[in-house]
Amino acid sequence: MNxxxxxxxxxxxxxxxxxxxxxGIGAALAGGALLxxxxxxxxxxxxxxxxxHDFGAFGPFIKVSPDGSVTVVSKHIEFGQGxxxxxxxxxxxxxxxxxxxxxxxxxxxxxxxYANTGFGMQGTGGSSAISNSxxxxxxxxxxxRAMFVQAAATTWNAPAGEITVQNGVVAxxxxxxQAHFGxxxxxxxxxxxxxxxxxxxxxxxxxxxxxxxxxxDSAAKSTGTARFTQDVHLPRMLTAMVAHAPRFGAKVASFDxxxxxxxxxxxxxxxxxxxxxxxxxxxxxARKGRDAVVVKWDEAKAEAHGSDxxxxxxxxxxxxxxxxxxxxxxxxxxxxxxxxSAASATPAVETTYDFPFLAHxxxxxxxxxxIVDGNSAKLIHGSQIPTLDQLNTAKIVGNLPGAIEIETxxxxxxxxxxxxxxxxxxxxxxxIAKHVSAQKGGKGRPVKLVWTREDDMSAGYFRPMVxxxxxxxxxxxxxxxxxxxxxxxxxxxxxxxxxxGGLDASAVEGAKDSPYLKATPVVDAQAIHPDINVPVLWxxxxxxxxxxxxxxxxxxxxxxxxxxxxxxxRRALYAKAGANRHxxxxxxxxxxxGWGTPAPAGWTxxxxxxxxxxxxxxxxxxxxxxxxxxxxGRVVTAIDCGTAIAPDQIAAQMEGGTCYGLSAALFGKVxxxxxAVVERNFDxxxxxxxNEAPTVETYxxxxxxxxxxxxxxxxxxxxxxxxxxxxxxxxxxxxxxxFAKT
Amino acid sequence: MTxxxxxxxxxxxxxxxxxxxLLWVLRDExxxxxxxxxxxxGQCGACTVLSDGQPIRSCSTPIAALAAAKITTxxxxxxxxxxxxxxxxxxxxxxxxxxxxxxxxxxxLLAKTPKPTDAEIDAAMSGxxxxxxxxxxxxxxxxxxxxxxxxxxx
Numbered sequence: 001m002n003x004x005x006x007x008x009x010x011x012x013x014x015x016x017x018x019x020x021x022x023x024g025i026g027a028a029l030a031g032g033a034l035l036x037x038x039x040x041x042x043x044x045x046x047x048x049x050x051x052x053h054d055f056g057a058f059g060p061f062i063k064v065s066p067d068g069s070v071t072v073v074s075k076h077i078e079f080g081q082g083x084x085x086x087x088x089x090x091x092x093x094x095x096x097x098x099x100x101x102x103x104x105x106x107x108x109x110x111x112x113x114y115a116n117t118g119f120g121m122q123g124t125g126g127s128s129a130i131s132n133s134x135x136x137x138x139x140x141x142x143x144x145r146a147m148f149v150q151a152a153a154t155t156w157n158a159p160a161g162e163i164t165v166q167n168g169v170v171a172x173x174x175x176x177x178q179a180h181f182g183x184x185x186x187x188x189x190x191x192x193x194x195x196x197x198x199x200x201x202x203x204x205x206x207x208x209x210x211x212x213x214x215x216x217d218s219a220a221k222s223t224g225t226a227r228f229t230q231d232v233h234l235p236r237m238l239t240a241m242v243a244h245a246p247r248f249g250a251k252v253a254s255f256d257x258x259x260x261x262x263x264x265x266x267x268x269x270x271x272x273x274x275x276x277x278x279x280x281x282x283x284x285x286a287r288k289g290r291d292a293v294v295v296k297w298d299e300a301k302a303e304a305h306g307s308d309x310x311x312x313x314x315x316x317x318x319x320x321x322x323x324x325x326x327x328x329x330x331x332x333x334x335x336x337x338x339x340x341s342a343a344s345a346t347p348a349v350e351t352t353y354d355f356p357f358l359a360h361x362x363x364x365x366x367x368x369x370x371i372v373d374g375n376s377a378k379l380i381h382g383s384q385i386p387t388l389d390q391l392n393t394a395k396i397v398g399n400l401p402g403a404i405e406i407e408t409x410x411x412x413x414x415x416x417x418x419x420x421x422x423x424x425x426x427x428x429x430x431x432i433a434k435h436v437s438a439q440k441g442g443k444g445r446p447v448k449l450v451w452t453r454e455d456d457m458s459a460g461y462f463r464p465m466v467x468x469x470x471x472x473x474x475x476x477x478x479x480x481x482x483x484x485x486x487x488x489x490x491x492x493x494x495x496x497x498x499x500x501g502g503l504d505a506s507a508v509e510g511a512k513d514s515p516y517l518k519a520t521p522v523v524d525a526q527a528i529h530p531d532i533n534v535p536v537l538w539x540x541x542x543x544x545x546x547x548x549x550x551x552x553x554x555x556x557x558x559x560x561x562x563x564x565x566x567x568x569x570r571r572a573l574y575a576k577a578g579a580n581r582h583x584x585x586x587x588x589x590x591x592x593x594g595w596g597t598p599a600p601a602g603w604t605x606x607x608x609x610x611x612x613x614x615x616x617x618x619x620x621x622x623x624x625x626x627x628x629x630x631x632x633g634r635v636v637t638a639i640d641c642g643t644a645i646a647p648d649q650i651a652a653q654m655e656g657g658t659c660y661g662l663s664a665a666l667f668g669k670v671x672x673x674x675x676a677v678v679e680r681n682f683d684x685x686x687x688x689x690x691n692e693a694p695t696v697e698t699y700x701x702x703x704x705x706x707x708x709x710x711x712x713x714x715x716x717x718x719x720x721x722x723x724x725x726x727x728x729x730x731x732x733x734x735x736x737x738x739f740a741k742t
Numbered sequence: 743m744t745x746x747x748x749x750x751x752x753x754x755x756x757x758x759x760x761x762x763x764l765l766w767v768l769r770d771e772x773x774x775x776x777x778x779x780x781x782x783x784g785q786c787g788a789c790t791v792l793s794d795g796q797p798i799r800s801c802s803t804p805i806a807a808l809a810a811a812k813i814t815t816x817x818x819x820x821x822x823x824x825x826x827x828x829x830x831x832x833x834x835x836x837x838x839x840x841x842x843x844x845x846x847x848x849x850x851l852l853a854k855t856p857k858p859t860d861a862e863i864d865a866a867m868s869g870x871x872x873x874x875x876x877x878x879x880x881x882x883x884x885x886x887x888x889x890x891x892x893x894x895x896x
Contacts, residue, residue: 080837221838224776412839659875
């Protein structure tokens with residue numbers, strides 16, 4: 001399903017689905033009476049119902065104020081990744097707008113005007129915000145600029161070719177006339193937008209790629225004034241909390257609300273599909289009320305597996321045991337040559353790797369505000385896929401998806417969590433608001449659903465538990481001759497409208513398209529997807545969270561077996577595979593890190609390279625052991641992400657991505673005990689802290705290619721870089737994460 | 743029943759029950775939403791405010807314990823505090839949700855230790871989680887706000 005989140009221009013990965021496929025997903029998801037039998041094209045029309053917006057003269061993405069300032073409308077949510085800066089810069093560059101006075105606002109939900117061109121519905125994911133908007137916002141900016149030029153030419157009776165635009169000021173040098181956008185606004189708005197606006201030659205860019213492209217939200221986020229869902233307070237608003245089942249798949253059998261109703265401030269207690277909701281006048285009353293509800297759970301169909309049991313089962317499958325469930329199949333993902341020889345050849349490296357469930361653990365626990373009035377509904381929240389939130393809400397209130405209004409706010413992180421086909425916590429909030437709206441005086445009463453950290457962490461939607469079994473034989477020079485690879489991972493497609501059949505491409509991305517497999521003559525690679533009730537989801541960088549580790553750590557083991565330097569060994573394989581971008585970032589990182597020279601005393605270097613979301617990242621990490629645990633110091637990062645729009649934000653994403661990946665590598669682990677989540681808050685689910693954070697240096701490879709992903713590609717490389725440094729210290733290969741074994 | 747609190751230099755009467763954590767009084771009753779809810783158990787630091795200059799976790803401190811305390815929140819820093827200037831200059835925030843708490847911990851540090859060493863910054867800031875991983879820039883901004891040259895974090 002992750003191909004759903006792929007960018008259109010990725011160089012060596014699965015192509016993005018067509019618009020038709022993506023809409024088909026949406027149509028299937030919508031299901032129910034409303035949309036049965038809906039063709040994708042009809043879905044588009046239905047989505048548009050109720051979403052009529054007057055976008056103004058310059059279209060859905062650009063607004064100009066009478067004072068001449070420009071506002072760029074972002075169809076993508078900002079939850080940390082800095083996309084609003086980059087998106088605004090693309091439009092501003094082509095428009096020659098004044099960057100300093102430019103503002104960015106969040107688009108409303110509108111599946112036709114604001115669709116992600118990579119997935120055919122409105123949404124942010126797959127590190128695609130910049131890449132899918134690149135042609136769109138360039139055209140929008142260039143068209144607006146042309147309209148102002150034409151307006152000036154007409155007003156001043158001058159040839160359009162002699163008009164210039166700089167920093168939002170339109171000028172005609174010969175006549176000495178000039179005016180800012182605001183002064184020409186009325187005339188420009190009357191100009192017909194050009195059908196094919198002329199784009200700048202990238203060599204003429206003055207904003208894109210410079211350090212002038214800075215975040216627009218730093219002041220609000222440094223003064224406590226940025227508005228998150230948690231901060232929404234509306235007249236008459238109720239705050240809701242929900243008593244959730246301790247195990248996935250359990251249902252409410254019965255509940256006793258007497259004690260909860262005694263809590264001052266509690267307004268109502270009632271059952272919803274996901275548990276028992278308590279609504280109250282304020283958050284603390286809701287919390288006390290929720291904790292006072294006594295629920296008897298029907299656990300007949302509840303998940304009962306423990307992590308140890310799952311680990312044993314995954315390992316047995318990886319070792320060739322026939323699955324107990326006859327419906328489970330092995331799917332090949334890159335088999336080439338005489339597969340039998342991959343099993344029979346004497347291996348140079350034969351090993352298994354295990355990865356635990358991981359929680360996204362965004363700083364802002366999941367939450368949502370919903371207002372239901374009859375069959376109309378408005379949501380206020382950090383909506384990552386507004387189109388899905390519209391579809392899921394529409395099903396609950398009985399309306400057309402396009403009629404559901406969404407005000408998207410900044411969100412306190414997501415890392416994939418806020419995008420799921422069920423809109424889980426959003427739907428929960430809508431159910432509560434619908435119940436409230438049916439009570440006396442409840443019509444249109446806003447409800448804010450607040451999840452505690454424990455609700456957030458035990459709700460699932462984890463990065464799946466994954467097992468790899470790898471067996472590689474080598475040729476006389478020590479390079480891979482046969483590569484046998486088995487991956488055992490739950491499919492992310494389960495519970496999705498696609499029904500979960502077939503190979504889940506997200507489980508094998510990063511292995512399937514690896515240059516190392518390309519450089520290996522015989523490959524026997526297969527994946528299997530066990531079926532359990534634990535909800536799983538994409539987690540920042542998705543398949544690469546495990547495949548990058550397996551490929552890069554295996555390659556380092558092979559290099560050491562062959563007695564070759566790990567950087568040189570990779571260079572040879574990239575040459576064989578024609579992986580020029582991998583080679584270029586590796587060389588850049590090696591040069592900047594001083595590979596081949598002694599590391600600072602006490603530190604040991606490790607290297608890793610991985611491509612994801614169209615970008616290739618190489619990292620060289622300096623690592624030491626403290627009390628038996630790895631500590632990471634300097635991390636030199638080189639990235640090829642095509643045209644760099646906002647270099648400082650690319651660096652920020654490399655810094656943040658490295659911390660996110662390192663946090664999981666060092667400590668990240670969600671354990672199931674008899675089907676219940678053990679780590680439910682930050683006391684048990686340890687994450688990287690200030691004193692443990694590395695210093696990341698970022699170097700961007702110059703490129704004239706279209707921009708590719710930045711938010712995720714920085715995540716998966718650090719874990720194997722650290723494991724490879726441990727190998728260089730003479731430690732044993734790392735066969736499971738996290739590094740901390742407790 | 744009401745409790746009187748001293749918040750950002752003003753005496754305020756609040757009606758919340760005495761066992762209510764300060765965070766919910768600030769946010770729900772006083773409309774001071776800069777301090778955030780992250781974990782509810784004092785582990786993440788998103789709710790950090792100062793009590794008589796000491797950083798405390800407002801999510802797990804009942805107001806009954808604060809009747810005599812001078813409470814300061816992010817709203818009191820004013821926007822031109824040297825830390826805020828450095829935060830903005832360095833584009834420290836990503837999602838931004840933890841930053842009020844980070845800033846309050848940093849403000850408490852600088853008030854007591856105007857020129858903190860790297861180790862002192864590490865010690866003062868390790869109670870504040872940032873899931874976006876802005877630690878490196880937080881560190882640099884604290885160095886800058888304290889008039890010290892940038893250093894490698896580790």
